[in-house]
Amino acid sequence: MSDTTHDGAIVTTALPSPDAGLKPAELAAKYGLSVSGARPGLFEYVGQLWGRRNFILAFSSAKVTAQYSQAKLGQLWQVATPLLNAFVYYLIFGLILGAGRGMSKEVYIPFLVTGVFVFAFTQTSVTAGVRAISGNLGLVRALHFPRASLPISFALQQLQQLLFSMIVLVLVAVGFGSYPSLSWLLVVPALALQFVFNAGLALIMARWGSSTPDLAQLMPFIMRTWMYGSGVMFSIKEMLADKPAWIAEVLMYNPAAVYMDLIRFALIDGYDRSNLPTHVWFAALAWAVLLGVVGFVYFWKAEERYGRG
Template sequence: MSQVLDTPPPSTPPATATATTTGEDAAILAARYGLSVSGARPALGDYVRQLWARRHFITAFSTAKLTAQYSKSTLGQLWQVLTPLLNAVVYYLIFGVILGTSKGVPDFIPFLVTGVFVWTFTQSSVMSGVKAISGSMGLVRALHFPRASLPLSYCLQQLQQLLFSMIALIAILLAFGVPPSPSWILVLPALALQSVFNAGLALAMARLGARTPDLNQLMPFILRVWMYLSGVMFSLGDKLAKTDLPPVVQHAVQCNPAAVYIDLMRFALIDSFTRDQLPPHVWAWAVGWALLAGVGGFIYFWKAEETYGRD
């Protein structure tokens, strides 16, 4: 009897060992049944495939947003053309008539309208990107889908709006005596490169806007400075030539992405805007900016995929 009483009880495994074993068992079961952590960031290649699989959603979402944008207005979708046209009229009165920037610029009205339309595409893409995640938090928290679908759909919406505006732009060019020419075909690659640039920039802004809601209030001031540095309302090359800025600074201003895409569109559409007015290696700059913003912005957004909607 004493031997039985003196026998020590069996040892109990430590809690840490139990937890470790349980974690290992869970990992084994997850691997066996193909389970994964909910909301975890997928690999980059898988993420691209998921986005491609949802391309119809991205297109339908952008079209629905574009249709609903002016649904409560009396003129409806006509505002897609009227808004940039009215902006161009305001800029013409202030810069062309009052400040006299039209002097020495052939075909100033086509020159101005082209700049305004192209700039509006970039400006609207950036602003919609800032609000893409923070303004759709209900959708982000309710459904599981690649979050990049939202800023990309907003960019597609802005592209659709630009295409409507291009109809008015072509009418203005013809009305002011700018004849159609083979160079108009260059609009397609220039617009494609700008679209990639805008999409990448919108993705980067979407991540920043999701973390910093105040960015939505700050961006209009940043964009206004960028607009003035991009020659939307005046000939940028002529203005820079009259300054005392070092040549390297002048070249940097001329090669900023907004100025590059505006100049390419003017060169494609307006005969009086000649190759001499383009910055050197303009197509290389256009491709470089598109790749830098498109690839860099996409990866930057993807890196924070699992954080959206969890703050």
């Protein structure tokens, strides 16, 4: 406001602001302001993620296409890589070490190939998840989108690769005497549960990897240990028959072994229920729900911190 003194001079006096004394947080709340990149509520976050579903699908498909674009055989390496691994494991563990004890050749070779393919699904989902944020910082810092889109899209990429590889897996099963039957339909729910488990684990690894990039260098050793303890190349039950029973029980209920055994049971005629732990479907569901929910919430908790380091 303005006032005039006795000598005619005009003096301007500022009125006190109605916002004087408000703290920054109170001032922001009054005018509906929020921190840029602030974490949304959990259900709002789920809605945002669903709204980006086309991006997730497109991003995962693009990654599949680009992965072997520089190789002459292209996408054939999606199948050739795990198949070559299975061949090497068969030479070492099957022929030299006799890891297929208790199984005929017609059962052991499909058993081994299935284990390699299915474990690779989890292995590559986890290793890709570690770098999902730290390896895409340009994208994370340039665009606003739910960051969970990245690890989930990497898990989806690995699922697409596995589905392509299933063609070879089916040919191997048929080639060794396991023909299509109704039990083959069990592959669908088993892979769906494994995908949820893998996505949850990839979300956890993505958060850890965003703050600890060196974790990516450690993961190959962790995954190799997990592979040897999951019965990829041998039957846990047969190999540990002379050890305390609880050791085999623990190893058979580890999630990698659970999902491998479910798919082996579905595809291989000679691999019956006696090779499965009790309540195996409940275990598969429990692992998927536990890791899926915990992994998603754990990743969401740090949403506002990704890309700011």
